[in-house]
Amino acid sequence: MAELQAKAKKGLQWSAIERIVTQGIQLAIALYLARLLGPTDFGLVGMLAVFIAIANVFIDSGFTSALIRKTDRSESDLVTAFYYNIAVSALCYLTLYISAPVVADFYQQAELQSLLRVLGLTVLINAFTLIPRVKLNVAMDFKTQAKISVLSVLISGPTAIVLAINGYGVWALVMQALLNASCTTVLLILFAPWLPRGRFTKQSFNYLFGYGSKLLLSGLLDVTYSNLYQIIIGKKFSPALVGQFTQANQLASVPAITITSIIQRVTFPMFSQLQDEPARMVNAYRKTLKLSALLIFPLIVALGLIAKPLLTSLLGSQWQDAAMLLSVLCLGYILYPIHAVNLNLLQVTGRSDLFLKLEVIKKGIGGTLLLLSIPYGVLAMCIGFTITSYLALLLNTYYTAKLTDLSQWQQCKDILPIWLAVMVAAALGYFAGLYVLQPWLQIAVNLSAAILAYGLYLVLAQKPLLLQLRSTLRR
Structure with missing residues (x-):
């Protein structure tokens, strides 16, 4: 018990460092970009948030929680989750690419078509991060994750600012998201290398999906509901008003979500044990x-x-x-x-x-x-x-x-x-x-x-x- 408490305390400290420093830098960059770009550009990206969020929920499918909770997880479980991840991410991106014109027509904003097709690449990139993150979370190694998150933000944020200053508008925000996802994935592979050794097994899938499917459905409900505001405001009002809401929502949610992720990432494995x-x-x-x-x-x-x-x-x-x-x-x-x-x-x-x-x-x-x-x-x-x-x-x-x-x-x-x-x-x-x-x-x-x-x-x-x-x- 004492060892678990010590491990949890260390995990909490590093999780706090990662979340607070990362979110602090991101918030500062977001505020500066908001001053440079204005509500409309933020509103356009906000309109697409629900589609990217839903895709990411499908990709995870509750498998992260299922793997962390399973104290006797095997290599087959990890391999099964990995292959499932990759397959679903490819399917999600294809769906986003095909549906982009429909999304643009729904909001009556033509540039959303190209924005969604480029921003959607993040779902393909993020698919490769699940297993390294699971392994680091199980080990409560938040120090490594802190390094990765801070480095990714320090690379992607200033790049977005340079693009915004040079007149790239909303594309500065899109490139920030892409670069952040790419840096995070590359660094996770370097700091926590893992290669699939084995094959997809029905037994592992049945356990992972049996537990994770309910979290998948609840996650879909959550992200759809959370982003429903942007959808309705974008449809009924204007991109500028979406930007106003998105900025307010981001400022209110950042400290809440930051602290939540610190607590959740430590208490879930602790409660599991x-x-x-x-x-x-x-x-x-x-x-x-x-x-x-x-x-x-x-x-x-x-x-x-x-x-x-x-x-x-x-x-x-x-x-x-x-x-x-x-x-x-x-x-x-x-x-x-x-x-x-x-x-x-x-x-x-x-x-x-x-x-x-x-x-x-x-x-x-x-x-x-x-x-x-x-x-x-x-x-x-x-x-x-x-x-x-x-x-x-x-x-x-x-x-x-x-x-x-x-x-x-x-x-x-x-x-x-x-x-x-x-x-x-x-x-x-x-x-x-x-x-x-x-x-x-x-x-x-x-x-x-x-x-x-x-x-x-x-x-x-x-x-x-x-x-x-x-x-x-x-x-």
């Missing part, structure tokens, strides 16, 4: 839940608090419509990492059927709210997204309670006081800077007041949790 010790797994789960809320809630809410002065200062007035969207989306995204921890427990216990059932229910609720909000504009759609996130928490904790001795109320009670404290601190920060006109001074006042209020709450009401966090970091 504790699956035969339910009591210890539940304790690890509760600890992860509370510490995640302690760190994540204030970070993402703070971003929503300073959205308006931040965007107008960094990106210019052309992006000011994204500020209110960003504030609303942040309220929904603060629960994103909590959802991931909940769902990790379902996957580890082998209940991918419940995972799928949950996704169907949640996306049904979200889709209904989305359809109802469309006539009221993009801001109403974002409010519907946030409401869906809170309803999803209730559903996730309900099913987690059915598989453990931990009640739904206890799970909510673990994080509710922290959530309330963060909201009160954000409100105090907002009113403190309400009449400050200079943007950067307003940001400083907002954050100072909010941090002070939240810090006092932690010292007065959450001292045991702070001590637990310090103890965890020192181990």
